[in-house]
Amino acid sequence: MIHIPFDNQFARLGEPFFAKAQPAPVAGPTLIKFNHALARDLGMSVDGVTDEELADVFSGNTLPAGAEPLAMAYAGHQFGHFVPQLGDGRALWLGELHSASGERFDIQLKGSGPTAFSRRGDGRAALGPVLREYIVSEAMHRLGVPTTRALAAVATGEEVARERPLPGGVITRVARSFIRVGTFEYFAARGDVDSVKKLADYVIARNYPELAGNEKPYEALLAAVISRQARLIAQWMGLGFIHGVMNTDNMSIAGETIDYGPCAFMDGYSHQRVFSSIDHTGRYAYNSQPGIGLWNLIRLAETLLPLLAEAPDDAVTVAQTNLDAYKDQYEVAWLAGMCAKLGLTPGVGADDEDRALIAGLLDVMNESEADFTLTFHELSRLGAESSTRDDNARRLFARPDQYDHWLVRWRGRLKREPQNDAARQADMQAVNPVYIPRNHQIEAAIRAAEDREDYSVFHALNAVLQNPYVEQAGNERYQLPPAPEEVVSKTFCGT
DSSP: OOBOOBOOSGGGGOGGGEEEOOOOOOSSOEEEEEOHHHHHHHTOBOTTOOHHHHHHHHHTSSOOTTOOOEEEOOOEEETTEEESOOOOSSEEEEEEEEOTTSOEEEEEEESBOOOTTOTTOOOBEEHHHHHHHHHHHHHHHHTTOOBOEEEEEEEEEEEEESSSEEEEEEEEEEESOOOBHHHHHHHHTTTOHHHHHHHHHHHHHHHOGGGTTOSSHHHHHHHHHHHHHHHHHHHHHHHTEEOSOOOGGGOBTTSOBOOOSSOEEOSBOOTTOOOBTTOTTOTTOGGGHHHHHHHHHHHHHHHHHHHHOSSHHHHHHHHHHHHHHHHHHHHHHHHHHHHHHTTOOBTTBOHHHHHHHHHHHHHHHHHHTOBHHHHHHHHTTOOSSOOTTHHHHHTTOSSHHHHHHHHHHHHHHHTTOSSOHHHHHHHHHTTSOSOOOOHHHHHHHHHHHHHHOOOHHHHHHHHHTTSTTSOOTTOGGGGSOOOGGGOOOOBOOOO
16 A cells, blocks of 8 residues: 655645646556655655556556645746636646655646646646656756656556647656746736735745744745746756746746756757747747746746735835846856866856856857767866867867867866866766756657557666766767757657
8 A cells, every 4th residue: 555644735725726626547557667766755655565556546546545636726927928827737736745854745646637727638648748757857856956856657558639649648746846936926917915925925834944934024935936046047057958938837936947848958059049849939048048037036026016015116126126136146056057067166267257268168069069968078077288088079069179279268277276187077077967868868768668668768768867977888878969860859848
């Protein structure tokens, strides 16, 4: 028997915040992957539970004791346009629990059938997006980025109707919160200040307990969310990650990466790389992400204005003061992260000098579409003096003369570093991954699963990504960018 120690405080907020629902049974659930390590961390007991029983629970066919399934209400700005009601159209919140560490987490099924918010959709998920989210979210965790986690992936034994019939799946995901900026927008758009306050109080108690007792709790909440979001996006940028659909309903109030739809890690670098098939204007391109993060935070601040001060003008001033801090917080986090990737100790060089050196490399990479991950990995293996290893990085550039010029500048800067080559290289390799979930490798795993019911490609890729910063003998192919015929240039939401 599965034991999940539920303590469902969100369900006590009342039905304006959600609509109760039940998962729709599926015909033939089969367990693809269960994350036993995560289950242990969450305090779940699955001892003696068979794969068949796990498949039943995490497809939604059987509800574990204490679950209170519901679909969360929220609104959102989608590509800049406000939609007053969205909500969980294919996801069901099962409940929340205290983990073994004392933290609270939500558990949610995604792809488990229609809800009151499905907007004529079937509430199901295709198998491909389930596998993509499992691979990428768990890889992000191992890369050290705050993220939702994947607890289980199940094949349903049924087809879903999309452009063509596709095998269905359900993913169970875990988050410190599934509340979004759009959740606050849902109530603010209705003029329901009491519910905005109730939601803010819940978020403070749940995700920001250090703010309890603060004299200005809602201003402190806004400031804390701004800080977390600035650091999160700086981490995305340092890994070449493109979220793809940074709508306000996809921005977690807890500062975690959420909703892995048309996301991607760049292979060849471009300042304005876009993968999402629905992002026709480049709104959510790689270099646009920091600015969109601020845009979303402004929307959050607007919902909190009635709580920030009695006088509207005073509330706007409070909000603006806190929002003005975002740019500096992002820049500090981004510069620290990029300096670490290049082996530069903060304070040894002037910030402006280091910032220009980093920007120079990205410009050279942009000109050559040099592979983002491999470029930084190869730089982490170079010494402060030239060597035969230099060619490994140089061959990544279509314009090697530009790279050569930049390399001279970088090595000149390294001469001021206090560390020797070995210590600096070790530090660089600790932040520059060898392996990322590359699009073509994810696509190969999906194709094998959908076309041949072969999950071995998925399992092998997922296993490699559990240790992304260390070279693994025999797994060299997972470092490689795609061959021309393997390039994946478009990714999809999976709805």
